Amino acid sequence: MSKIQTIEQLNELSNNVKSLLSIREQGEKSDDKTKADIKAIANGSKEKINILICGGTGCKSSESDKIVENFRNKISELGIQEEVKVLKTGCFGFCEKGPIVKVLPDNTFYVMVTPEDTDEIVNTHIVGGNKVDRLLYKNTETNESISDSKHMDFYKKQMRIALRNCGVIDPNNVNEYIAREGYKALATCITSMDSQQVINLMKESGLRGRGGGGFPTGLKWEIASKNNADQKYVVCNADEGDPGAFMDRSILEGDPHSIVEAMAICGYAIGASMGRVYIRAEYPLAIKRLEKAILDAREIGLLGDNILGTNFAFDIEITFGAGAFVCGEETALIHSMEGERGEPTMKPPFPAEKGFWGKPTNVNNVETFANIPVIILNGAKWYKAIGTERSAGTKVFALAGKVNNVGLVEVPMGTTLREVIFDIGGGIKNGKKFKAVQTGGPSGGCLTEKDLDTPIDFDNLIAKGSMMGSGGMIVMDEDNCMPAVAKFYLEFTQEESCGKCTPCRIGTTRLREILSMICDGKGTMEHLDELKRLSGVIKDTALCGLGQTAPNPVLSTLDAFYDEYLAHVVDKKCPSAQCQKLLEYVIIPDNCKGCTLCARQCPVNAISGSVKEAHVIDKLKCIKCGACIDKCKFKAIIKR
Amino acid sequence: MEELSQEKFQELGQFIDSLPSKKGELIRVLHKAQEIFGYLPKEVQYFVGRKLGVSTAKVYGVVTFYSYFTMSPKGKNHISVCLGTACYVRGAEPVLDEFRKILNIQGTETTPDGKFSLCSLRCIGACGLAPVVTVGEKVYGRVTKEMVAGILAEYK
Numbered sequence: 136m137s138k139i140q141t142i143e144q145l146n147e148l149s150n151n152v153k154s155l156l157s158i159r160e161q162g163e164k165s166d167d168k169t170k171a172d173i174k175a176i177a178n179g180s181k182e183k184i185n186i187l188i189c190g191g192t193g194c195k196s197s198e199s200d201k202i203v204e205n206f207r208n209k210i211s212e213l214g215i216q217e218e219v220k221v222l223k224t225g226c227f228g229f230c231e232k233g234p235i236v237k238v239l240p241d242n243t244f245y246v247m248v249t250p251e252d253t254d255e256i257v258n259t260h261i262v263g264g265n266k267v268d269r270l271l272y273k274n275t276e277t278n279e280s281i282s283d284s285k286h287m288d289f290y291k292k293q294m295r296i297a298l299r300n301c302g303v304i305d306p307n308n309v310n311e312y313i314a315r316e317g318y319k320a321l322a323t324c325i326t327s328m329d330s331q332q333v334i335n336l337m338k339e340s341g342l343r344g345r346g347g348g349g350f351p352t353g354l355k356w357e358i359a360s361k362n363n364a365d366q367k368y369v370v371c372n373a374d375e376g377d378p379g380a381f382m383d384r385s386i387l388e389g390d391p392h393s394i395v396e397a398m399a400i401c402g403y404a405i406g407a408s409m410g411r412v413y414i415r416a417e418y419p420l421a422i423k424r425l426e427k428a429i430l431d432a433r434e435i436g437l438l439g440d441n442i443l444g445t446n447f448a449f450d451i452e453i454t455f456g457a458g459a460f461v462c463g464e465e466t467a468l469i470h471s472m473e474g475e476r477g478e479p480t481m482k483p484p485f486p487a488e489k490g491f492w493g494k495p496t497n498v499n500n501v502e503t504f505a506n507i508p509v510i511i512l513n514g515a516k517w518y519k520a521i522g523t524e525r526s527a528g529t530k531v532f533a534l535a536g537k538v539n540n541v542g543l544v545e546v547p548m549g550t551t552l553r554e555v556i557f558d559i560g561g562g563i564k565n566g567k568k569f570k571a572v573q574t575g576g577p578s579g580g581c582l583t584e585k586d587l588d589t590p591i592d593f594d595n596l597i598a599k600g601s602m603m604g605s606g607g608m609i610v611m612d613e614d615n616c617m618p619a620v621a622k623f624y625l626e627f628t629q630e631e632s633c634g635k636c637t638p639c640r641i642g643t644t645r646l647r648e649i650l651s652m653i654c655d656g657k658g659t660m661e662h663l664d665e666l667k668r669l670s671g672v673i674k675d676t677a678l679c680g681l682g683q684t685a686p687n688p689v690l691s692t693l694d695a696f697y698d699e700y701l702a703h704v705v706d707k708k709c710p711s712a713q714c715q716k717l718l719e720y721v722i723i724p725d726n727c728k729g730c731t732l733c734a735r736q737c738p739v740n741a742i743s744g745s746v747k748e749a750h751v752i753d754k755l756k757c758i759k760c761g762a763c764i765d766k767c768k769f770k771a772i773i774k775r
Numbered sequence: 776m777e778e779l780s781q782e783k784f785q786e787l788g789q790f791i792d793s794l795p796s797k798k799g800e801l802i803r804v805l806h807k808a809q810e811i812f813g814y815l816p817k818e819v820q821y822f823v824g825r826k827l828g829v830s831t832a833k834v835y836g837v838v839t840f841y842s843y844f845t846m847s848p849k850g851k852n853h854i855s856v857c858l859g860t861a862c863y864v865r866g867a868e869p870v871l872d873e874f875r876k877i878l879n880i881q882g883t884e885t886t887p888d889g890k891f892s893l894c895s896l897r898c899i900g901a902c903g904l905a906p907v908v909t910v911g912e913k914v915y916g917r918v919t920k921e922m923v924a925g926i927l928a929e930y931k
Contacts, residue, residue, distance in 0.1 A: 193901045196914035230903030378859030381900035416806060416843050417899070455806055457841030460897075474801035476840040492799075535861035535902035542903060573860065609860045623863055627897070633840070765921075 138436030140444050142322045149319065152310040158185045158220075159303060162239035184219045184261060187237040189302065191226030191388055192381070192420060194234040198250055199223075202234055205253035219261060225389015227302035228543035229289055232272065237284075237302075244284040245270040275539070275561055288540075289559055294521070295545050296529045297345075297382075297505040301389030306424050309431040312392040318437050320511035321396050324403050325447045330360060333404040337507070339515035341527030346372055346463065346500030347578070347604045347680070349526070349593040352507075355497060359405040359487040362495040367407035369398050370491065370498040372468055373414035373421070376460035377576030378627065380607035382531040383501035385543055387414070387421035390505065391428035395451060397504035399438065400511065402449040405497050410451040413468055417458065426453065460577070460631035463605075464679045465490075465498045467633065478635045479679035500605070502531055522548030526592035530603065536573075536610040537564045546591075553587040556610055567612040571695070575604030577624045577631075578684030580691025581617065600691045602684070616713035617696040618703055622650035624688035628681065639682030642673040646689055654714045658704040666693060715759050718774045724749035726771035733763035733772060778848065779818055783811050787819075791826045801827060801837055805844055814848045850885040850892030852930045857907040859898030866919070867906035871895055873923040874908075891930070 139145050162185075188194075188203050206221045227235045232246035236256065243266055245256065252270060259267050271280040272287055284290045295301075304311040312318070324333050338353030359367065371394060375383040387394060398410040414422055429451050432438040440448040454472050462468045462477040465486050471477035472491055490496025506528060510518045522528045526548040532555060535541045539561030546555060552572060556562070563569050571581040574591075580601035582589075589595050593603050611620065629643040646669060649662050670686030677683045693700060702708045709717040722733075722742075729747040734740075741757040744750030752763070752772075764772045790807050794800050804827060808819050815838050817831075824831040838844045856862075856871040874893055878886055885892040901907050904916025908926065915926055 192899065193903050196899075196901045196904055196907070196916060230901070233903055376897075378898040379861040379902060381898070381902065384900050417896075455802070456843075457802055457806070458843035459841050471802065472799070474799040474803070474837070476836055533861075533902065535905065536864045541861070541905070576860070607860065609864060611864055615864055620864070623860070 138434075140436065142326050142443055145313070145318060145322050145443065148310070149313050149316065152314040155308075155311050156304070156314045158183050158240050159187070162242040163303075182218065182240075185239040186219060186221045186256075186261075187224045187239065187302070188221070189225070189227050189233060189235040190223035190306075190420075191230075191233075191301075191385055192418075193226070193230040195420070197234045199234040201250040202236065202248060202253055205250050206257065209254055209257045213257070213262070215261075222305045223307075224304060225301040225306050226298075226385040226543060227284075228293075228298065228385075228545075229284075229287075229540065230543065231539065231541040235302075236270075241266075242283045242285075244272060244282060244287070246272045288561060289542065289544075292550065292554055292559055293545055294529050294547050296509055296521075297386060297502050297531050298389070298543065298545050299509065300393065301385055301543075304390070306389055306391055307427055309392060309428070309435065312390070316512060317392055317508075318396050320508035321399050321403075321437070322443055323511060324400050325443060325445050330404045330406065333400065333511070334360060336511065336515050337404070340510045340518040341515075341522075341525075342503065342506055342510060342518065343526060343593060344499060345502035345506075345530065345605070347575070347602070349603060352499060352503055355487065355499070356401060356404050358485070359407075359495050359497040362488050364495050366409065366492075366494050367405055368491045368494060368496040369401045369405065369407045369410040370468070370472070370486075370496055371398055371410065371412040371504055372463065372465075372498055372500045373412050373418075374456045374459075374462045374468060375415060375418075375501070375605065376463045376631075377578075377605045377607045379535050379609050380533045380576060380605045382533055382543055382606055384415075384418050384421050386501050386505045386531075387418070387425050391421075391425045392432065393508055394425070394501060394504050395428050395432050395438065397507035398451060399442070399449045400507055401497060401499065401504070403447055405495070407495075407497070408448045408450070410449060411472060411491070412451060412453050413456055413462070413472055414453060415458065416455040422453065422455075429453070459633070460627070461633045461679070461681050464681060467679065468498065469496060476633070478633045479681075481678065502606070523590060523592045525594055530591070530606055532606045532608045534560050534608050534610070536608075537567065537612040537615070538562070538610040539564055548592045549590040551588050551590055552582060555591070555608065556587070560610065563610065563612050567614065569610070570613050570615060571611045571617065571620075571692075573601075573609040573611065573620070573688070574607065575602035575684075575687070576607040577627045578602060578680065578687055579604050579607075580687045581611075581620070581695060582691075583695045600694065601687065614711055614713065616654075616709050616711040617692040617699050618650060618653050619709075619711075619713050621688045621692045622647065622654055625650055625685070628685040632681065632685075636676075636678040636682060638673045638676040639678065639685065642669060642677070642682070643685050645669060646673075646686065650689070653700065653703050654709075655716045656703070656707045656714070658700075660704060663693070663700055663704060712774050715761075718759050719754065720752050720757055720759060720761075720763065720772060720774050722750050722752055723771050723773060726769050728769055728771070730768070732766050732768070736762045736766045738762060778812065779816065784822060787811055787822065788826060791823075797827050801829065801834065802841075805834075805838060809844060814845050816846060847885065848889075848892075850889055852891050852910055854891060854893045855896045855899075855909045856893070857897070857899055857901075857905070857909075858895040859902070859905075861898070861902035862906040865905040869920045870906055870908065870918050870923060873920045874927075877924060877927060891927075 236245040236248045342352045343349040459477045462471045464479045467477040467479040486496040531545045625647040632639045634640045727749040734742040741753045820834045824834045908915045908918045
């Protein structure tokens with residue numbers, strides 16, 4: 136590939152490669168209710184067809200690589216490679232129904248495809264011209280087949296800005312990114328705007344940091360740009376540490392060039408020539424795609440010296456994290472990039488003054504960067520009009536847990552939790568009752584039924600005692616025990632506490648111990664007061680965000696589920712029947728047939744009874760291992 | 776010990792020598808060392824410290840700080856049970872307990888015959904398949920307690 140030296144050459148290339156995406160864009164615009172199926176190749180049609188297969192981590196885990204291989208083999212076996220192109224894309228977002236296969240131009244969205252299904256798709260659909268009904272998504276209420284994703288509840292309310300290219304382009308092909316107006320925003324900035332104009336545009340757009348803090352991005356850039364130094368750095372925080380959040384990984388896997396482009400724009404705005412991506416070593420696929428994107432961008436001259444014939448120079452390196460949640464905090468991340476333990480330091484000085492190697496450093500997260508090229512191209516006004524007054528734009532949520540449609544969801548700010556969980560998410564699994572939703576990961580809080588109609592934005596979530604965080608959204612049903620959930624989060628933060636400051640190191644340990652006692656039935660009323668008091672102290676005195684927010688899961692569950700804590704402490708009962716030590720195993724005499732299976736299974740001989748007579752469990756001997764309940768064929772044993 | 780062979784130390788030494796600057800490269804070097812040796816025993820930590828001109832205490836401090844680095848060798852089949860929140864609320868804990876019970880190991884360690892090692896990790900991002908277990912490269916989704924014995928049998 137030759138280097139692109141002027142903006143005219145970039146535009147020319149963009150026009151030349153447009154055809155790469157024409158079939159897909161035609162498909163996006165079409166509507167399956169009006170458009171006929173693709174013409175069958177069997178009838179001699181030479182219509183060009185694209186088969187897109189999700190290559191995100193979720194679908195790859197379900198053998199999507201094998202699906203790609205099978206398609207390619209079948210297509211070449213039939214000798215129709217000219218007509219049919221098989222492409223591996225980034226994440227479509229609908230992980231619950233993965234692996235996803237999309238056929239274009241007739242916009243057919245196949246769900247839960249297995250490697251064995253590929254022949255049928257090729258024979259029936261591609262060659263025969265008929266859709267494979269069995270693999271189409273079924274409306275949960277009417278059971279009607281829906282073939283176009285636009286008509287699925289999961290996608291109807293979504294608005295994909297940060298995820299605009301995920302599941303659309305081949306992430307390994309820079310030309311496909313350029314065909315989607317890629318690098319045009321960078322070109323516009325460096326050829327026709329000065330750095331202050333770029334910063335002003337970002338400020339006017341109202342974009343706030345998507346990594347958790349919600350700090351205005353334009354303002355952050357302005358501070359970094361005003362600090363003069365011989366070298367400055369742009370850092371992309373791709374150390375997605377919140378368990379249950381995977382939007383940053385999906386963006387890097389599905390659209391790595393958008394991050395490369397946005398980092399270069401940021402470099403131009405703040406006056407930096409060096410960029411670093413700090414990425415989790417646990418994300419091998421994202422690393423591979425990003426490395427390829429950086430190499431390709433260098434090769435065509437969109438990274439390096441004199442970009443597009445200007446004086447602007449910018450390049451990007453990758454640094455691997457090694458698994459530490461606290462490294463999501465800016466100062467800790469910078470120390471880790473310097474090869475040290477990832478311990479945070481007091482702010483000020485902020486990284487914008489003294490960051491990486493003591494130089495002014497601007498840290499933004501992946502999703503924040505992913506929004507930037509579109510904002511430059513469409514303008515601040517366009518972006519500001521999306522979302523709410525104080526939180527502009529969209530937010531990507533990783534919707535997971537006990538919800539029917541697990542996946543990546545991007546909605547305008549101001550969408551309510553109810554819309555996300557029930558309309559997009561399809562409600563609670565197995566018809567159970569909604570209990571709570573945890574937003575913001577281990578730093579966030581639990582929201583309940585009464586909060587469901589709150590419009591989601593940065594400030595509303597904080598007002599409700601939770602936070603946006605990086606966008607994890609874990610749904611829980613009636614079977615989840617809230618003190619146990621709080622304990623789970625505290626186990627996480629205690630393990631991840633770096634140990635530097637006492638309130639966090641010792642405080643989270645004590646919180647965890649108290650929660651363990653409560654779940655084991657050894658809790659007292661004093662413990663409940665202690666939890667509150669200690670949480671307050673930690674919030675006020677911990678050094679960094681990790682410590683200050685660590686008590687949130689405790690406080691929010693104490694607030695919303697005080698009854699459940701009381702049941703554990705006073706009645707020594709777990710209402711959700713989750714806490715092993717508070718459970719009681721009982722045989723219902725009417726259901727017991729006296730088959731003796733349970734008695735033979737019991738490791739401590741706690742079950743007695745004669746053949747064909749109802750058995751009894753000795754509560755004093757029972758160790759609550761649950762072996763009996765798994766074996767009983769008559770559902771005669773219950774735990775309560 | 777074969778796993779700490781001279782060739783491996785040589786390979787690591789060459790990698791360190793090839794770095795343009797040693798400043799701030801400790802974590803990168805440890806990643807490489809773990810890639811070569813599979814784990815980071817104290818011999819390797821001494822070596823890294825000497826080569827980079829930093830104290831072994833500092834190397835040890837960094838190794839123990841990050842969960843990705845391990846000081847004990849992994850088993851032939853490495854099992855990871857995801858304990859991310861999505862997997863947790865869908866019942867990953869009983870799955871982990873079942874692995875421990877069958878393999879007869881307590882925390883996260885390697886079986887005496889070196890066949891299996893077990894660890895819990897935080898989110899591999901396949902939340903649609905929760906609870907998720909990985910054995911080597913292979914991913915098992917929607918795992919229940921009852922499936923554990925069957926999964927292990929594949930590697931016996």
